[in-house]
Amino acid sequence: xxxxxxxxxxxxxxxxxxxxxxxxxxxxxxxxxxxxxxxxxxxxxxxxxxxxxxxxxxxxxxxxxxxxxxxxxxxxxxxxxxxxxxxxxxxxxxxxxxxxxxxxxxxxxxxxxxxxxxxxxxxxxxxxxxxxxxxxxxxxxxxxxxxxxxxxxxxxxxxxxxxxxxxxxxxxxxxxxxxxxxxxxxxxxxxxxxxxxxxxxxxxxxxxxxxxxxxxxxxxxxxxxxxxxxxx
Amino acid sequence: xxxxxxxxxxxxxxxxxxxxxxxxxxxxxxxxxxxxxxxxxxxxxxxxxxxxxxxxxxxxxxxxxxxxxxxxxxxxxxxxxxxxxxxxxxxxxxxxxxxxxxxxxxxxxxxxxxxxxxxxxxxxxxxxxxxxxxxxxxxxxxxxxxxxxxxxxxxxxxxxxxxxxxxxxxxxxxxxxxxxxxxxxxxxxxxxxxxxxxxxxxxxxxxxxxxxxxxxxxxxxxxxxxxxxxxx
DNA sequence: CATCGTTTCAAACGTTTGTATCAATCATAC
DNA sequence: GTATGATTGATACAAACGTTTGAAACGATG
Numbered sequence: 321x322x323x324x325x326x327x328x329x330x331x332x333x334x335x336x337x338x339x340x341x342x343x344x345x346x347x348x349x350x351x352x353x354x355x356x357x358x359x360x361x362x363x364x365x366x367x368x369x370x371x372x373x374x375x376x377x378x379x380x381x382x383x384x385x386x387x388x389x390x391x392x393x394x395x396x397x398x399x400x401x402x403x404x405x406x407x408x409x410x411x412x413x414x415x416x417x418x419x420x421x422x423x424x425x426x427x428x429x430x431x432x433x434x435x436x437x438x439x440x441x442x443x444x445x446x447x448x449x450x451x452x453x454x455x456x457x458x459x460x461x462x463x464x465x466x467x468x469x470x471x472x473x474x475x476x477x478x479x480x481x482x483x484x485x486x487x488x489x490x491x492x493x494x495x496x497x498x499x500x501x502x503x504x505x506x507x508x509x510x511x512x513x514x515x516x517x518x519x520x521x522x523x524x525x526x527x528x529x530x531x532x533x534x535x536x537x538x539x540x541x542x543x544x545x546x547x548x549x550x551x552x
Numbered sequence: 553x554x555x556x557x558x559x560x561x562x563x564x565x566x567x568x569x570x571x572x573x574x575x576x577x578x579x580x581x582x583x584x585x586x587x588x589x590x591x592x593x594x595x596x597x598x599x600x601x602x603x604x605x606x607x608x609x610x611x612x613x614x615x616x617x618x619x620x621x622x623x624x625x626x627x628x629x630x631x632x633x634x635x636x637x638x639x640x641x642x643x644x645x646x647x648x649x650x651x652x653x654x655x656x657x658x659x660x661x662x663x664x665x666x667x668x669x670x671x672x673x674x675x676x677x678x679x680x681x682x683x684x685x686x687x688x689x690x691x692x693x694x695x696x697x698x699x700x701x702x703x704x705x706x707x708x709x710x711x712x713x714x715x716x717x718x719x720x721x722x723x724x725x726x727x728x729x730x731x732x733x734x735x736x737x738x739x740x741x742x743x744x745x746x747x748x749x750x751x752x753x754x755x756x757x758x759x760x761x762x763x764x765x766x767x768x769x770x771x772x773x774x775x776x777x778x779x780x781x782x783x784x
Numbered sequence: 785c786a787t788c789g790t791t792t793c794a795a796a797c798g799t800t801t802g803t804a805t806c807a808a809t810c811a812t813a814c
Numbered sequence: 815g816t817a818t819g820a821t822t823g824a825t826a827c828a829a830a831c832g833t834t835t836g837a838a839a840c841g842a843t844g
Binding site for chain 1: 580581582583584585677679682716719720722723724725726727728729730731733734760763764766767768769770771772773774775
């Protein structure tokens with residue numbers, strides 16, 4: 321009844337252009353550092369377009385995050401469903417659970433390389449944004465999947481106390497976010513991260529994912545209570 | 553010739569109050585989210601005080617970071633000097649090197665508890681700040697110590713390829729920043745970080761440091777090239 | 785062709801931003 | 815005591831900010 325392609329294509333054009341431009345500029349300059357004027361200019365849209373399509377700048381911010389976060393967590397849930405169905409009553413291997421958590425975040429399915437990388441940087445910053453609404457959105461989106469992944473990890477490493485696992489998941493979050501951020505910056509400038517450290521050559525996603533899984537798996541399996549190093 | 557205590561005490565009073573207030577507000581609202589007006593008001597200083605003492609707002613930002621970063625890295629260098637002198641030609645244990653890197657950052661020596669925690673949050677954000685000058689400052693401050701720690705780590709785990717070590721240091725950075733940030737938030741709200749995960753009870757610095765070292769040591773020692781998990 | 789809801793556009797609004805100005809105040813040195 | 819340099823104070827400024835407004839343009843429907 322309503323021909324979508326012509327009718328809404330134009331609409332979704334500027335709407336999508338705004339989302340793309342905002343995602344890039346938010347990643348580059350921060351949420352407050354990127355102005356509505358910059359964004360609309362980059363999107364070749366009118367100044368009022370943001371307020372028309374998203375109400376306020378905060379609405380645009382939420383839309384930017386929501387667009388990417390939703391498919392990531394849906395994919396995580398789907399992957400976990402498949403794995404757990406196959407495994408039956410047996411616990412999943414630790415590496416598989418880590419793969420469920422990390423792969424969708426790294427792959428940024430359904431987005432172009434450029435966009436995905438912009439959002440990677442944005443994503444790495446999401447947990448420390450001073451924007452309360454963004455914080456809430458992320459927690460809402462992550463709530464379900466984190467509970468399930470936490471449970472799966474507890475079964476994968478049954479000897480680890482739950483409180484210990486809490487911290488190790490926290491470490492995992494940090495590693496992943498920082499690494500993805502670092503990785504996504506290499507395109508523009510490989511030297512912007514850790515000064516004095518050797519610069520790696522290979523940068524493909526699969527290798528980064530594998531390295532993250534290796535590292536996190538070993539860290540999570542680590543025996544707690546290593547004797548103190550004795551140096552204060 | 554010039555009696556410092558009376559003459560400059562007043563000066564350093566508002567200067568210090570500005571630094572303290574700025575540190576707290578930068579951590580809470582971000583570098584751009586905290587205005588000069590807020591900061592001067594919180595510091596009970598005049599609006600023009602920031603421009604008088606630091607030239608510009610950017611000058612204040614740099615001063616805030618510099619004040620904390622400098623002693624942290626000086627302590628790291630001192631600790632490493634001591635350890636390497638004692639060890640002679642022998643490589644340092646991995647845990648000791650990690651301790652050198654992590655302890656000064658966590659202890660925030662010479663600052664009050666409140667201030668230290670504010671800066672912890674600020675610190676965790678420092679690597680992804682869109683402020684080019686802050687970025688440069690951090691790299692300058694970190695350059696020397698990262699080179700030395702990198703070398704010490706290479707000796708501690710001689711079988712690890714340097715390129716592999718690069719990524720694992722990157723993971724270590726991320727873990728530490730995120731964990732310190734999460735840890736510093738527990739005072740105000742223990743539930744603000746990972747939704748659905750169990751909330752830990754103990755929160756003392758030493759325990760966090762030990763957990764970080766355990767986790768990172770295991771991750772860094774991990775053998776690379778674990779077979780793929782086989783799940784796409 | 786007229787009409788409708790939707791989208792775009794240019795212009796303006798009132799705030800808030802960082803910074804500059806200049807007089808008042810202060811502690812110190814002569 | 816008075817002159818001097820350093821600091822504080824109240825006020826003003828131009829620029830940038832997010833948002834609002836009302837008219838113009840658009841495509842689809844009757």
